[in-house]
Amino acid sequence: MAVPISQMWTVATYVLKKRLTGDKRYPLVLMLEPLFRCNLACAGCGKVQYPPHILKKQLSPAECFAAVEECGAPMVSLPGGEPLLHPQIVEIVNGLIARKKYIYLCTNALELKRRLPEFTPSKYLTFSVHLDGDREHHDFSVCREGGYDIAVEGIKEAVKRGFRVTTNATFFDGTDPNTVRGFFDEVMDMGVEGIVLSPGYSYDKAPDQTKFMGRARVRRLFRAILSNRKPTWKFNMSPLFLEFLMGDRKYECTPWGSPAYNIFGWQKPCYLLQDGYTETYKELIETTKWEEYGVASGNPKCANCMVSCGYEPTAVIEGFGSLKGFWGMVRGTFSSYKDAHALKLLNDSAPHGPAKLVQIAEPAHASMAETNQ
Amino acid sequence: MTAEVMKYTLQQVEDLELAPGFEHQKLEGWIPALASEDELRQALEKAFDYRGDVTLTLKSGERIEAFIFNRVSGATLVNSFVQYFTPSATDKRKVSYADIARLEFTGKDRAEGKHWEDWVKKYNEKKGAGEKNIALVPDVLE
Numbered sequence: 451m452a453v454p455i456s457q458m459w460t461v462a463t464y465v466l467k468k469r470l471t472g473d474k475r476y477p478l479v480l481m482l483e484p485l486f487r488c489n490l491a492c493a494g495c496g497k498v499q500y501p502p503h504i505l506k507k508q509l510s511p512a513e514c515f516a517a518v519e520e521c522g523a524p525m526v527s528l529p530g531g532e533p534l535l536h537p538q539i540v541e542i543v544n545g546l547i548a549r550k551k552y553i554y555l556c557t558n559a560l561e562l563k564r565r566l567p568e569f570t571p572s573k574y575l576t577f578s579v580h581l582d583g584d585r586e587h588h589d590f591s592v593c594r595e596g597g598y599d600i601a602v603e604g605i606k607e608a609v610k611r612g613f614r615v616t617t618n619a620t621f622f623d624g625t626d627p628n629t630v631r632g633f634f635d636e637v638m639d640m641g642v643e644g645i646v647l648s649p650g651y652s653y654d655k656a657p658d659q660t661k662f663m664g665r666a667r668v669r670r671l672f673r674a675i676l677s678n679r680k681p682t683w684k685f686n687m688s689p690l691f692l693e694f695l696m697g698d699r700k701y702e703c704t705p706w707g708s709p710a711y712n713i714f715g716w717q718k719p720c721y722l723l724q725d726g727y728t729e730t731y732k733e734l735i736e737t738t739k740w741e742e743y744g745v746a747s748g749n750p751k752c753a754n755c756m757v758s759c760g761y762e763p764t765a766v767i768e769g770f771g772s773l774k775g776f777w778g779m780v781r782g783t784f785s786s787y788k789d790a791h792a793l794k795l796l797n798d799s800a801p802h803g804p805a806k807l808v809q810i811a812e813p814a815h816a817s818m819a820e821t822n823q
Numbered sequence: 824m825t826a827e828v829m830k831y832t833l834q835q836v837e838d839l840e841l842a843p844g845f846e847h848q849k850l851e852g853w854i855p856a857l858a859s860e861d862e863l864r865q866a867l868e869k870a871f872d873y874r875g876d877v878t879l880t881l882k883s884g885e886r887i888e889a890f891i892f893n894r895v896s897g898a899t900l901v902n903s904f905v906q907y908f909t910p911s912a913t914d915k916r917k918v919s920y921a922d923i924a925r926l927e928f929t930g931k932d933r934a935e936g937k938h939w940e941d942w943v944k945k946y947n948e949k950k951g952a953g954e955k956n957i958a959l960v961p962d963v964l965e
Contacts, residue, residue, distance in 0.1 A: 487961075488961055489961060490961065491959040491961045493939045493942055493959075498961070499933040499934040500874060500890070500933055501874075501875060501876050501931070501933060502962070502963075503876075503890070503908065503909075503911075504892075506964055507908070590946070593942050593958060594959070595955065595958060596955075596958075597958075623841060663840075663841065664838075664839025664840045665839050666837065666838050666839055667839075667841065714892040714893060714906075715915075726871075726893050726895070727892065745837075754839055
């Protein structure tokens with residue numbers, strides 16, 4: 451089990467309280483983007499393409515704390531941009547810890563080793579390090595040679611200093627499931643608490659518009675990756691969300707589960723789509739036309755999305771909101787998901803000779819038969 | 824609801840192998856005609872989606888260089904507005920649609936220009952030349 455009991459207890463009691471009070475739309479994770487500035491230029495990212503004067507702006511610690519208190523989510527994710535480029539990031543993190551929020555500071559770790567002495571280990575603070583695969587894959591994915599080695603150095607130092615650390619991987623079309631499984635072994639050997647993963651979202655502003663998987667392909671890929679798990683692998687995610695990625699569960703998006711706040715305000719409707727902004731969280735919840743989003747809406751911008759910020763809240767709410775869901779979560783935590791068909795997929799997709807870089811590999815292996823029948 | 828909504832059936836969505844991706848519209852340098860209310864609303868919608876600065880000329884004659892990050896479309900032009908940041912001010916500002924006389928897409932489109940193929944080409948060329956630490960770097964914040 452990768453998520454500590456205290457964190458699970460906090461989230462479980464929060465969900466139960468919300469159910470008892472009859473709240474229909476409540477946040478689980480605040481996606482708090484303190485800045486858009488980044489020290490990488492990844493081809494799959496649509497978050498950082500702004501004029502310099504926008505990239506120079508950042509939220510103040512006071513603005514961060516006000517947003518956290520306004521929405522009340524028990525967990526706060528600090529993505530960006532690169533949060534470690536924020537000059538007051540330590541003050542922001544310490545303020546969130548003081549408010550007993552479980553923080554995931556999402557970083558590419560280029561600055562992590564250097565900045566670590568400024569932070570204090572806490573059960574509330576996790577460094578979620580962006581690592582898209584082994585050295586070759588990661589460096590190509592983030593368009594920077596040497597990025598993997600720097601990130602791994604940061605991870606090892608953070609683990610050594612007693613910090614909670616997870617890795618966070620985004621997968622695009624052409625990903626080889628065998629390579630990913632090997633990568634899981636690699637990161638668990640680094641001593642991380644768990645792995646976080648997600649299919650890439652097709653940002654309309656991302657430079658590359660040809661590598662985003664559709665839902666059918668996502669299910670096949672994740673079934674091949676996540677079936678027949680090794681006991682050493684730990685995932686810092688809801689087991690029900692992983693079952694959703696594997697095609698075992700059908701979920702609708704819960705966009706209000708991970709509301710996003712940044713220099714523009716509260717982002718409508720979610721962390722990934724930008725359909726406008728509101729000044730207050732209340733206004734976000736009350737004025738967003740939620741029925742226009744999610745798979746069932748037919749909105750093309752939501753069509754291929756199976757990303758954790760929309761679907762993991764659905765899984766968490768099911769997991770802590772019903773006995774059936776809770777049992778599914780317990781079972782999922784301890785299951786290895788044995789699946790002979792998925793094993794065949796792995797064998798069929800095993801590369802002959804050295805594996806190609808994920809992003810310049812050919813589209814999905816022709817012999818990867820449908821897995822979610 | 825946008826015009827695109829309801830384009831897919833649920834089954835089509837579930838069966839998608841590759842997400843279609845979005846075609847990037849080249850707007851840099853464009854000066855839309857704003858003769859009618861519809862033209863103004865459509866142009867400001869594009870300005871909201873644009874990842875570069877625009878220049879607004881108000882009916883008062885004032886010119887504003889702005890990054891438009893939000894628009895609220897009301898029943899009339901008077902109660903519709905855009906919100907923006909300027910390069911020199913720190914606060915968010917807003918202006919009513921009814922006060923806008925001219926719109927120019929003057930700033931560089933920051934979502935244009937870096938393509939995956941360019942990275943692969945650059946990588947292969949530099950690798951072939953024996954270079955190390957090959958990377959795409961973010962734009963310099965001038």
